[in-house]
Amino acid sequence: MSFPPLDIDLAGLRGRLTPNFALDAITWFRVGGPAQALFQPADEDDLALFLERLADDIPVLVVGVGSNLLVRDGGIAGVVIRLSAKGFGSAVAEAGDRIRVGTALPDKRVAAFALEQGLSGFAFYHGIPGGMGGALRMNAGANGGETRQRLVEVRAVDRKGRRHVLSNADMGFTYRHTAAPDDLIFTEAVFQGEPADPAVIKAAMDEVEAHRERAQPIREKTGGSTFKNPPGESAWKLIDAAGCRGLRIGGAQVSEMHCNFLINTGGATAHDLELLGETVRARVFATSGIRLDWEIKRLGLPLLGGAVEPFLGT
Structure with a gap:
C-alpha cells in the first residue's frame, strides 16, 4: 500500500x-x-x-x-x-543536581548519564526499552520508579509551532498517562536527581538489568508490556490464569516467558498481534471480570476488511 x-x-x-x-x-x-x-x-x-x-x-x-x-x-x-x-538526543548536567535531556534520548541512556553524574533516582529507566518522549507521554515507570517522581519541567512545541514550558503539575501525571494536550511534541526535559555513591547506583541498575534478563523476552520482536496493570492486580497473572500463556494467532504469540508480552515469532502482521491482544482481553474478562486496558499504542489504518473489533466494546 x-x-x-x-x-x-x-x-x-x-x-x-x-x-x-x-x-x-x-x-x-x-x-x-x-x-x-x-x-x-x-x-x-x-x-x-x-x-x-x-x-x-x-x-x-x-x-x-x-x-x-x-x-x-x-x-x-x-x-x-x-x-x-542528533537534534534531540543531548544530555547535560545542570546546577542543583539536575539533568537536562533531549526527548530522543533512550531511557537507558538517561540512567547511564545519571550514573556518570553520580545522581540516583534514575535506575528504573535502565530497564525501560523506550525514549524520553514516550516516557513523558506515558509516565513510564518500572521497578518502583516513575517519570513523575523526577520531572521538573518539559519543553514542547504545539501543532501551530508555538513553544511551551510545562511544570510537573502541568503534566497531570497519573498511572501510565499524562493530561498534557495530545498535540504537544515534547522536545526537552529537566529532571531532579539526588547525589549518591556511583557504586550504589550501578548496583541498582544491575539489578534492574538482571530482572529483565530473567523475566522478559528482551531478545524477541515485541512491544514491551502489552496491558496496563489493573488497580491491585498484575496483568500477567490475570492473563496466565485465563490460560493465555503461549496462545498464538498467525505469527503472533503470547510470550511463554512473560505473558504480558506479545511477540512476533516471524511473519506476524499487525492484524495478528491486535487480534491476539483482543482475544486475551476477552478471555481475561471471561475468567476474572476484569477489563485489561492496552498499554501499547495502536495506531494507523487497517487493510481493507482487516479491522479488529474490540472484544469488550472499549
Missing part, C-alpha cells in the same frame, strides 16, 4: 521529509504499513517552523524508538514526526 504525496512547503527547512516511509523498519514488532510522510526535524527551531507551515488538515503523529507501538497494516495517513538523536 502507498499514499499519495502531500503538498508541503519545505523551503528553509533543514530536516528530512520521506514519502511513504516503511514504519515496520523502525518499530520493535517489525510490522505495519507506511507513513504517508516521515519528517525528521533538525532541531526544535526546525520542528516549530515545519508545524507552523503545515496545513491544518494534515494529521500529525509523533513516534519515538518504536518500542511501545503497534502500527496497523494499512499505515498512517498524514505526517509522522520522528525526532533525531
Whole structure:
C-alpha cells in the first residue's frame, strides 16, 4: 500500500521529509504499513517552523524508538514526526543536581548519564526499552520508579509551532498517562536527581538489568508490556490464569516467558498481534471480570476488511 504525496512547503527547512516511509523498519514488532510522510526535524527551531507551515488538515503523529507501538497494516495517513538523536538526543548536567535531556534520548541512556553524574533516582529507566518522549507521554515507570517522581519541567512545541514550558503539575501525571494536550511534541526535559555513591547506583541498575534478563523476552520482536496493570492486580497473572500463556494467532504469540508480552515469532502482521491482544482481553474478562486496558499504542489504518473489533466494546 502507498499514499499519495502531500503538498508541503519545505523551503528553509533543514530536516528530512520521506514519502511513504516503511514504519515496520523502525518499530520493535517489525510490522505495519507506511507513513504517508516521515519528517525528521533538525532541531526544535526546525520542528516549530515545519508545524507552523503545515496545513491544518494534515494529521500529525509523533513516534519515538518504536518500542511501545503497534502500527496497523494499512499505515498512517498524514505526517509522522520522528525526532533525531542528533537534534534531540543531548544530555547535560545542570546546577542543583539536575539533568537536562533531549526527548530522543533512550531511557537507558538517561540512567547511564545519571550514573556518570553520580545522581540516583534514575535506575528504573535502565530497564525501560523506550525514549524520553514516550516516557513523558506515558509516565513510564518500572521497578518502583516513575517519570513523575523526577520531572521538573518539559519543553514542547504545539501543532501551530508555538513553544511551551510545562511544570510537573502541568503534566497531570497519573498511572501510565499524562493530561498534557495530545498535540504537544515534547522536545526537552529537566529532571531532579539526588547525589549518591556511583557504586550504589550501578548496583541498582544491575539489578534492574538482571530482572529483565530473567523475566522478559528482551531478545524477541515485541512491544514491551502489552496491558496496563489493573488497580491491585498484575496483568500477567490475570492473563496466565485465563490460560493465555503461549496462545498464538498467525505469527503472533503470547510470550511463554512473560505473558504480558506479545511477540512476533516471524511473519506476524499487525492484524495478528491486535487480534491476539483482543482475544486475551476477552478471555481475561471471561475468567476474572476484569477489563485489561492496552498499554501499547495502536495506531494507523487497517487493510481493507482487516479491522479488529474490540472484544469488550472499549
